[in-house]
Amino acid sequence: MSFFGFDPSGPPPQQRHPGPQESYDFQETYEGLGEIDDGLDDAMNNETFGVSSVGKNFDFASSVPAAAAPSSVQPQLSFARAAAANDDDFMKDLWGDSTPEPKAPAQQAPAAEKQDGRKILSLEEIEAQLTAIDNPLQRGMAQGPNMQQQQQQQQQQFYPGMPPQYGGYMMPQGYMMPHPQYGMPYPGQFMPPMPMGQQMPGMPPMPVGSMHPNQGPPVYAQAGAPGMPGPPGPQSSSAANTASQAQLQQPPQQQQQQQQQQQQQQQQQQQQQPQQQFAPGADVNMVQTLAAKHPAQDAAAFQAPVNQRPQSHAADMSQFPVLGAPQAQPQQLGSGPEILRSADSPHLAHGRHHPAMEDLLPEEQQKLAKRQEKVSRIMRYCGVMNPKDKDFVTRFQLSQIVTDDPYNEDFYAQVYRVIHPKSASDGSVVPVSQPNSIAQAYLDQSGHRLGGRFKRADVALHRMQQQVQKAVTVAKERQKLPQNVREGVLGKVSVGSGKKPRQQLVILSKAAQKAKEAEDSGEVEIPVDFKKGRSGSIAAPSKPIKKYTKKDIMSILEEIISNLMTCESESRLTNDVDTTKLWESLHVLDQKSSSGDDELFVNPFIQALNYSKALKILPRLFKFLTRDQILTVVTLIMANLENLKVVKDGSYTTYADKKVPESITKLVDVYTLTFCKVLMNAVQEFKFTEIVGLLHILIQHNVLSFVSTTKIGLSVVTSLLSRAELMTGEGHISATDLSAWTSCYDELFTALESRIAAIFSPNQADTEDDYVWQFLATLSLGGKLSHQRIIVDEVRDEIFGVMNRAKALDCSNPANLYKKQNMLNNLNMYLVVMGLVADENEIQELKN
Amino acid sequence: MLFFSFFKTLVDQEVVVELKNDIEIKGTLKSVDQYLNLKLDNISTVNEEKYPHLKAVKTLFVRGSTVRYVHLSANSVDCTLLQDASRREAMAQAGK
Numbered sequence: 001m002s003f004f005g006f007d008p009s010g011p012p013p014q015q016r017h018p019g020p021q022e023s024y025d026f027q028e029t030y031e032g033l034g035e036i037d038d039g040l041d042d043a044m045n046n047e048t049f050g051v052s053s054v055g056k057n058f059d060f061a062s063s064v065p066a067a068a069a070p071s072s073v074q075p076q077l078s079f080a081r082a083a084a085a086n087d088d089d090f091m092k093d094l095w096g097d098s099t100p101e102p103k104a105p106a107q108q109a110p111a112a113e114k115q116d117g118r119k120i121l122s123l124e125e126i127e128a129q130l131t132a133i134d135n136p137l138q139r140g141m142a143q144g145p146n147m148q149q150q151q152q153q154q155q156q157q158f159y160p161g162m163p164p165q166y167g168g169y170m171m172p173q174g175y176m177m178p179h180p181q182y183g184m185p186y187p188g189q190f191m192p193p194m195p196m197g198q199q200m201p202g203m204p205p206m207p208v209g210s211m212h213p214n215q216g217p218p219v220y221a222q223a224g225a226p227g228m229p230g231p232p233g234p235q236s237s238s239a240a241n242t243a244s245q246a247q248l249q250q251p252p253q254q255q256q257q258q259q260q261q262q263q264q265q266q267q268q269q270q271q272q273q274p275q276q277q278f279a280p281g282a283d284v285n286m287v288q289t290l291a292a293k294h295p296a297q298d299a300a301a302f303q304a305p306v307n308q309r310p311q312s313h314a315a316d317m318s319q320f321p322v323l324g325a326p327q328a329q330p331q332q333l334g335s336g337p338e339i340l341r342s343a344d345s346p347h348l349a350h351g352r353h354h355p356a357m358e359d360l361l362p363e364e365q366q367k368l369a370k371r372q373e374k375v376s377r378i379m380r381y382c383g384v385m386n387p388k389d390k391d392f393v394t395r396f397q398l399s400q401i402v403t404d405d406p407y408n409e410d411f412y413a414q415v416y417r418v419i420h421p422k423s424a425s426d427g428s429v430v431p432v433s434q435p436n437s438i439a440q441a442y443l444d445q446s447g448h449r450l451g452g453r454f455k456r457a458d459v460a461l462h463r464m465q466q467q468v469q470k471a472v473t474v475a476k477e478r479q480k481l482p483q484n485v486r487e488g489v490l491g492k493v494s495v496g497s498g499k500k501p502r503q504q505l506v507i508l509s510k511a512a513q514k515a516k517e518a519e520d521s522g523e524v525e526i527p528v529d530f531k532k533g534r535s536g537s538i539a540a541p542s543k544p545i546k547k548y549t550k551k552d553i554m555s556i557l558e559e560i561i562s563n564l565m566t567c568e569s570e571s572r573l574t575n576d577v578d579t580t581k582l583w584e585s586l587h588v589l590d591q592k593s594s595s596g597d598d599e600l601f602v603n604p605f606i607q608a609l610n611y612s613k614a615l616k617i618l619p620r621l622f623k624f625l626t627r628d629q630i631l632t633v634v635t636l637i638m639a640n641l642e643n644l645k646v647v648k649d650g651s652y653t654t655y656a657d658k659k660v661p662e663s664i665t666k667l668v669d670v671y672t673l674t675f676c677k678v679l680m681n682a683v684q685e686f687k688f689t690e691i692v693g694l695l696h697i698l699i700q701h702n703v704l705s706f707v708s709t710t711k712i713g714l715s716v717v718t719s720l721l722s723r724a725e726l727m728t729g730e731g732h733i734s735a736t737d738l739s740a741w742t743s744c745y746d747e748l749f750t751a752l753e754s755r756i757a758a759i760f761s762p763n764q765a766d767t768e769d770d771y772v773w774q775f776l777a778t779l780s781l782g783g784k785l786s787h788q789r790i791i792v793d794e795v796r797d798e799i800f801g802v803m804n805r806a807k808a809l810d811c812s813n814p815a816n817l818y819k820k821q822n823m824l825n826n827l828n829m830y831l832v833v834m835g836l837v838a839d840e841n842e843i844q845e846l847k848n
Numbered sequence: 849m850l851f852f853s854f855f856k857t858l859v860d861q862e863v864v865v866e867l868k869n870d871i872e873i874k875g876t877l878k879s880v881d882q883y884l885n886l887k888l889d890n891i892s893t894v895n896e897e898k899y900p901h902l903k904a905v906k907t908l909f910v911r912g913s914t915v916r917y918v919h920l921s922a923n924s925v926d927c928t929l930l931q932d933a934s935r936r937e938a939m940a941q942a943g944k
Contacts, residue, residue, distance in 0.1 A: 397881070400881075400882050408936070408940075409849045409853075410849060410852075410853045410856075411850075411853060411932070411933045411936050412850060412853040412854050412857065412929060412930060412933035413853040413854070413856040413857050414853075415929055415932075415933075416857045416926055416929060417857070419926065419929065420926065509942055512942075558935075561932075561935060562935060562939055565932060565935060565936060565939070566939075616928055
């Protein structure tokens with residue numbers, strides 16, 4: 001133990017009761033706890049301290065040198081000494097029920113540690129109180145700098161010895177200077193590995209070897225006590241001792257103050273004025289050492305603060321009962337910091353590297369002190385966890401949220417990011433793999449730098465990624481293990497996890513309920529009524545036509561959507577997706593029906609198309625259907641066009657006020673966005689004959705003049721017509737097809753003849769009937785001159801009406817101007833087909 | 849995982865969290881975890897200003913179990929996507 005300067009060969013134990021100026025008899029007070037060293041916990045104890053057996057002959061009183069009788073025992077404290085000083089009786093007197101807890105002998109009897117912790121806590125608290133008392137009595141701080149420096153040296157000497165024991169964890173964040181912390185790293189380091197078999201009354205029990213995050217404060221509280229072994233290092237001056245003692249006592253809380261008080265009273269008798277001179281400096285030191293979080297614990301040092309101000313003994317002692325009373329209960333971290341705060345008065349110079357206080361100007365002193373206080377407040381809790389702890393917690397947290405199948409489990413967030421990409425700050429889109437993104441995000445948020453403050457960020461990122469990957473694999477394995485509900489003797493116990501929280505209600509689906517009932521009743525009865533959404537049944541022609549209720553349709557729709565989602569997630573994994581289930585769920589082939597059938601008997605797919613839910617999935621749905629399937633669907637729609645609510649109720653003619661109700665218009669808008677687009681795309685794929693065929697079906701099954709009064713109906717017809725015309729224009733059509741087309745056109749025209757003007761909805765604004773003009777244009781394009789003449793005759797009024805209205809618009813208003821242009825454009829869309837162009841005044845021939 | 853997934857898309861948006869003790873806190877959602885614990889930045893209490901104990905507070909960590917409602921703006925939610933996500937959850941639940 002040379003680095004402590006400690007000479008373990010103390011004086012032989014004395015037999016008589018110690019007088020006022022004599023040291024304690026160790027033998028009398030030794031509780032024998034030092035013997036409890038199973039040698040398992042501290043493998044390096046011998047290395048550290050260089051002495052295999054420390055013996056029991058310690059004189060703790062010598063650490064506080066009395067001016068009159070410099071004791072023969074070295075004043076320096078050492079861990080070993082503190083560790084060995086586990087005499088129960090002595091300890092009880094000294095510390096209450098806690099025993100000094102050195103860093104090295106952390107592996108010693110856990111009971112001892114706990115007791116030490118408590119005693120030290122209480123003493124430190126008292127010390128804090130003392131410093132608080134003394135603060136107003138600030139005397140010359142001349143001693144301060146010297147003591148500080150000595151202390152620093154000693155502490156620095158001390159620290160190098162420690163790391164080997166603690167897995168290389170030197171100082172919090174590489175901060176080498178003694179720092180205002182509560183000895184957390186060290187206690188934190190050695191506490192967890194040590195099984196704390198004994199529980200301190202009122203202190204939370206410590207799980208063995210677990211680094212539970214909740215343990216933070218309790219660990220601290222307990223560890224603070226053990227972390228308070230006396231200051232190390234050779235100390236030539238008592239000042240250093242007092243300082244270290246001060247720090248010992250300040251951080252942790254205490255349990256038994258009365259014992260401390262007894263202790264102090266005993267010690268007071270021994271102390272002499274020589275300590276008095278250090279008292280003022282001791283204030284500074286106390287604060288510093290307190291900050292320094294010095295884990296060394298010194299029983300004698302413990303005495304020091306009390307003895308520092310002999311004249312104020314009475315005053316100090318009077319404080320203790322007051323101190324003790326409200327704080328008799330086990331306290332958390334809070335009281336510690338409070339004490340520290342009270343002790344941390346502004347005028348105490350906090351840094352060791354300051355010039356003497358008198359050298360600074362008062363304001364500078366104050367500013368400095370304030371800054372010191374702030375720094376100390378921040379740094380007080382720095383390094384509470386060591387990197388291993390932090391890594392553990394990080395891994396634990398990540399394992400809870402990381403999934404190996406993000407698209408299925410984290411569906412909303414993933415797809416949302418794809419659909420609504422966050423506007424990147426730098427404008428570049430970097431596709432990041434899942435583990436990387438989590439790792440990156442976590443690092444950004446926590447500012448956590450694995451491996452030291454100054455290491456490069458990518459090292460930390462890499463490590464984080466490794467952790468994430470590890471966590472993923474662990475999570476995968478863990479998923480297979482426990483179920484959410486466990487059957488116990490007394491009933492079911494449900495356990496919740498992050499991804500599958502405990503359910504407050506257990507609701508079985510109807511199917512599950514029925515299955516359960518069937519199970520219970522022991523019979524399986526096939527219901528005759530097939531009304532509930534049967535899936536995949538292809539109606540044979542002989543089967544009676546079924547009636548579908550709204551519920552049926554909705555359940556069919558939901559089934560379609562779930563099948564669609566399954567297909568989509570499958571398509572993410574493999575390219576081949578089985579769509580038969582999806583196709584069958586559409587019920588397209590289920591039931592023939594055509595326009596005008598009784599509403600409830602219409603094909604379920606058609607009925608489903610009445611709901612915007614279905615329309616929204618149409619684009620996604622068609623992606624999975626083959627061309628033939630799409631053709632089938634479109635054929636069905638053509639045949640049932642009037643069964644669509646959007647057509648049936650979408651005509652102004654059905655309403656008295658000639659106005660289509662708003663709900664229908666909304667549906668119409670949805671249709672325009674989805675259905676028409678889908679149809680256009682589908683029609684691109686169709687052959688000419690198919691299109692002609694579709695037109696035929698449309699004409700046959702529907703009343704065209706009625707359909708043409710609806711927007712959607714008209715759009716459908718327009719799409720088919722335009723496509724057909726495009727194809728004829730390309731010129732790849734055979735003669736037979738062409739003749740088929742012309743006859744079809746004639747049919748269409750005949751159906752529409754004399755009703756063409758009716759397609760203009762009377763209440764519609766001029767800006768909204770662009771689709772009408774488009775239809776007219778398409779119709780004219782496909783027809784011969786005679787057709788066009790008839791069309792012009794019928795819509796003549798409308799043409800001139802538009803022109804007049806355009807003319808009447810006041811051009812000053814830019815909005816009106818725009819409107820006028822719009823109207824004219826729409827009109828010209830049609831007129832251009834015939835080689836004409838109109839402005840607000842007249843129609844002219846289109847000149848190229 | 850649905851709500852966790854959902855809240856992840858709400859990070860960095862202003863929300864109003866109504867707690868079971870009737871305090872409403874407006875703030876920027878900074879992070880969320882699987883228990884729907886929330887971290888709010890730059891907070892201000894909407895109603896209970898008569899309980900000024902949050903006056904000096906800028907950042908909060910709220911335990912998920914104490915939340916009654918989280919009020920958000922309608923345009924931060926993609927409803928059709930949410931529907932699909934719910935369907936997925938229901939399917940997953942039914943499957944289990």
